[in-house]
Structures are given as C-alpha cells and as structure tokens.
Amino acid sequence: MAISPPTNRLWWKDPIHGIELFWIVIAFLWGLFMFFFMIAWHFIGQQNLSNETYKVQPSAYVERVDAFAEEFQVVDAAGKPVEEDGVPVVRPPAGGDAYIVARLWEFWPILELKKGESYRIHLSSADWQHGFSLQPTNINISIHPGYEHIITLTPTESGTFGIVCNEFCGVGHHTMTGRVRVVD
C-alpha cells in the first residue's frame, strides 16, 4: 500500500508497466510539443508580447505623454481641440510613437488609431501598478511604474474600445478606464 514501505526493497529494479511507459512517453512528447510551439509562435504568429522595456522616471514619462498629447490632439473643423469626457483625443502618426499613461484612476489620453496601421504604443504608470485590459478584444498587459514598455500594435478592426484596469490599484480601481478609437 502507499502508506507502507514498498514490498520489494529493491523497488527501483521493478520493471515499469507498459501502460505507464506509454503514458509517460505521450506526456513527455506533448510537453515537448507545447514547449516548442511557444518558440515557433515567435516566428509564425502575429501576437507576441514585446520585450522592449526602458527604465524611466514616472515624472519624466508623464511630461512626455503631455507633450505627445499636445502635439497630436485632434482638431475639429472649427479648429477646436477635440475632447471626450474631458480627455483629449490624440491621433498619433501611423507608424509612429503613441503614449498612454496609467494613473489613479484613468488611462490618459484617448488614442485614435487607423485600422491596419502599426503604432509603437508606450505604456507606463505614474504611480502604482495598473493593468491594461483592452476590451472587447481582450488583450491584457501589466503596467509598472518606472518601466516603459513599448508594444508595436496593429488594430485589425475599427470601432470604440474600452481599456479597463485589471490590476488592483486602490479603492477607485473600478472607476479606472480609458478608451481607444479605431477608424477605417
């Protein structure tokens, strides 16, 4: 029994049953497959999280986001800067850099992207850790203060998308959202 010492003192010399051996081989091969499939996806897949990260002072990062928003804020026909819910809507150049700062309790600013174009999205936090959860696409990335994470993102559908914070960040956590617009 499993609660008494092995009946055969030389248990390591017992042969392995065919069934067990067969299952061990299957489990091992399946493990190898899953391992190499992660590596393969870096070559065949279009969804791989970037490793490009820089250390940054949160205050310096916020200054860059402010400058970016000022430079690329959308202007309407009357020459007035466009805002939504009091937050500037910013249209970064296709292929260029775009910035989002996460802070208590908002994602700022609102980005307007063009479908099928790539953007270098910079993510960092001004204070605590936050979670970037793009909905309903369901892309989820952690955001740390002091680390600037750059992701090359290409929207494949147009519409209005929500960003919901999914890392607990204090009592206002459930009010922390943002928005991304994707136009054709």
Place this chain on the structure above:
Amino acid sequence: MTSIDQGALPAAVAGTSWRICRFSGLKIEASAEALIKVNAVAAVLFLALGGLMGLLVALTRWPAVQLLPAEWFYLVLTGHGANVLLFWIIFFEIAVLYFASAVILGSRLAAPKVAWFAFLLMVVGGVMANYAVLRGDSTVMFTSYPPMQASQWFYLSLIIFAVGALIAVFVFFATLVVAKNENTYEGSVPLVTFGAITAGIIAVFTLASGAIILIPTWLWSLGLISNIDTLMYKVVWWGMGHSSQQINVSAHVSIWYAIGAMVLGAKPLSEKVSRMAFFMYILFLQLASAHHILAEPGMSSSWKIVNTSYMMYLAVMGSMIHGLTVPGAIEAAQRRNGFTRGAFEWLTKAPWGNPAFAGMFLSLVMFGFIGGISGVVLGTEQLNVLMHNTIYVPGHFHGTVVAGTTLAFMAMTYLVVPLIFQRDILWPGLARWQPFVFGIGAGGISLFMMGAGTLGVARRHWDISLTDAAHAYEFPAAAYLMMGLNGISAILAAVGGVMFIVIVVGSILAGPRLDRMGAKLTFPLHDKGRESVSEYGSHGTLKLPGTIILVGIFFACFMLYYFVNWKYLSELWLFR
C-alpha cells in the same frame, strides 16, 4: 547514524507514550497526535473565516446582488486570500507532514516543544494578519504589490507565520531522521511519505522566497528602505505565492494515494514511476513564479518560455503521470476487490457513500480537468495575454486550490477525525452528501469565473458595470450571466463548507467515541479479507481499461482546449 541498537524500541525514549490504532494498525505517539490535532483544528477555523469572506466576495461580484460597498469588498478580498490560501492550507499541510512522518512511519515526533513553538508562531501570524487587514489600512490584496503599501503589521504577520511554518517543516525533516535512526520502518519510506517529503522540500524553497521579499518590504513599510522595485518584487514574491501552491499539489497528490490505500487497499502501480513523478516536482515546480510575469515588461521571452513551462513541461509530466497512476492504482485495487466487470464496474461500485473516497475522487477529476488544463493554457507565454489578470485567473486557481486541494484535505479529514481524534463521524447522511455539494459548488465557481474571464471581466474588481468610471464600457450580457452563476455556485460551495465544518466540529466534540472495545467505524477502512485470493494484475497481466479510457478523454480535452485558445489568440489585434 547506526549507533542505536538494531533492536531498540522507540518506546525506550523517555517521556513518549504510544497507542496502536485498532482500525489501521498504525502506531501513534501522543505528542504527534496532539500536534496533528491542533494544526488541523486551526486549519479548519481559518477555513471557516476565509470561506465566509469568500462567500461575501462572490456575492459582491454577483452584479444583481453587489452585497458589500467597494471599500469593504477590497478589504474582505484581501482577508479571503490570506486566510484560505495561506493559513487554512499551510496549517493543514503541517498536520499532513506530521501524519506522513510520525504516524505513517510509526515514529515519535522529533522535538515536540519546537513543534509547539512553531504552531504558536503560526497562530500569532494568522491572527495578526487578520488584525492588520480588519484595521482597514492593509487593503493591498493578498499579493501586496508595491508601491501600494500595507501597514507594517501585515508584512510582519506574514513573516512570523512563514518562520513558524518553516520551523514546523524542519520538525518534519527531523522526524524522518529519528524514524530512520530508530528503525521504525523497513526499507524505503512509503510513497505517501515520499510525497510529503516533496511537499516539505518545496515548502522550504517557498517560505525562504517569502522571507527574502517580505523582510525588505516590511523594512520599507517602516521607512527604513526607500524603494522596492516592482518587477523584482513580483518575481521573488511569486516564488512564494505560486510555489506554495506546489506544496499543495504534492500534499494533495500524497493524500490521493493515502486515501486510495486506506479506503480501498490501493497500492502504487509501480513505486518507481510514482516517485519519479514526485521527483519532477522537486526539480521543476519552483519555476512557476514566471506564470505571473508573462504579461510584464522587462523579462525576456526566453526566460518566460523556460520558466513558465517548468523546463519543457517536465513538472506537468509529473502531474499527468499521477493522473494515470492514482486512478490506475484504484482500478487495480477495486479489481482485486472483485469488481471486474466491464471497463467501469470498479468505479461505479466504488464507495461513493464514503466522503473520504468521494471527496478524493472528485478532487482528482476536477484538479486534472479544470485546474490542470486551464493552468497549462494560462501559463503559455503568448496565450497568457488573453487572460492575464482577468477573472479567468481566480477561475483557474479555484479549480486547483478549492476543487483540488481543499476537497482532498476535506476528504482526508474524514479519516483524521476517527483515526486521530478517535471520534466517529456524526450525521453520516450529511457527510455522504458533503463532498458532492462542495465539489459541485467549487467546480461551478471555477468554470463560471473562467467563462467570465474569457469575456474580459477583470479580477479584483468591484463593479463590472463601470458605473462611476471616466469612460463607460459595457461588458456583454453573457459576462453578467457568468458572474451570477458564479454567485450561485459560491452559495452551493459555502453550504458544502458549512456542512463540513458542522460535521467535523460536531464529531470532534460529540462524535461516538472510538477508543472503546467493539466500536466500529461508520465509514470503514479497507478490509483485506475482501480481496480475492489471486493477485490481480502483476506487471505482466496488468489491465486497466477504465483508467486508459479516462486518461484518453482527459488528453483529448487537453489538446482541444489548448488549440482552441491558440485560435482565439490568432484572431486578436497584431502586436509584437
């Protein structure tokens, strides 16, 4: 090592008293018995507290109910994590370690005074943590990610608890040495003890990781250190946070083997294979910290791939092996017991009315199908982006820790109460149903949270309708449905939990005494007389058709679910 006479009896050691268990034949020393009792009782009390908090959390996350206000919700969620994930589980594991060393090996417990001191530290830590959380200034979640700061009492309580647990683990190791020196057993340690040693080794790694990160964090909360790097904190903290769940895996797999042996007379198909599977845990399970760093900046893909896969999934292989050998050992035993018809008579005529067996088998199935498969998918480097920090994550670990570990520990308790407390189970009718009520509830919360997570619902979030948010966003109606079903399942699990606590506390206090002559167990242990004379299935003739079908279904589900998620991933926006 060999200075003690070969014939020396353990009773020769001064100040130890012994009894022989009439039901199991195990030789039990008094101080080991007392320490198993107190650790098990403390575990059950923390389960009651943490379970109540869990019910409050689930009822708040049910959008139609939203029971608690936001501040209380986050506070109670912090307490829920600490009480069940740390205190319930680790107190019970210490009881399991003492059982697997002193009781199974028929040895005295090494250094009982030190073991009492360890218990005291753990109680102080557990109580202090609840004090810190209920004060209201430590609502930082169980993970306490900096720069969010809890009160110094919160970090200090966890350090004290971890030190206590570490000391208890060393008492376990010392007991193994005592048993070896005093020749209380022949040959190698039993498989269950081997599994417990695995749990003990992982526990040392885990608790050391906890100390390495929590001590500086505590100093930071006192103002003695200016800054804790957020990424470093996560990497080291999860060396405790995730690896401590691997103590659970080793412990509850040992319990599966133990219950199979005690209730059905199961013996391992082959000692070598089962022990090798445990050994894979020792070598590779600790890499799991990476599962929480897959969506983080700052770590390379190579680091993520090697660590998240436990080095080419060799630890997953260990679990898949147990997934065959545990039901296989049970099937072989049941066939020896005479249930040989068809592929599944051994299972349909298994003692489902015995809560120890029912709980054990439900734990085995749900740990594999729900917790295991979802864990591998969630821990795949790229697939993690689909679910990171969504409520899928708690869905996964309620499949492992609640439906798997907690249910297995509950099942074991139905043996601990008669064999250690020497009290029979009160209200056997209630006890028969308890594993099913709790198991279905636990399976439900796991599946429905996973369902809501695939629809993007965030974990640790008070309000999915985002009423007060800066920018509105509507989750699909199905997400609300899932969270409602999760609430209903949580009520079911809570009913099962209350049944468990009522039965256990009632039996300990007022169950029929079993230390009298002629007393019988309501839920009997395995009776060797029932075994057919012929040895069923030597390695030449071993036939396990039922188990082969079961693992075949498991493997098909595993592959299907794995590839479905890659399909989902390939439909996302492109990012690199």
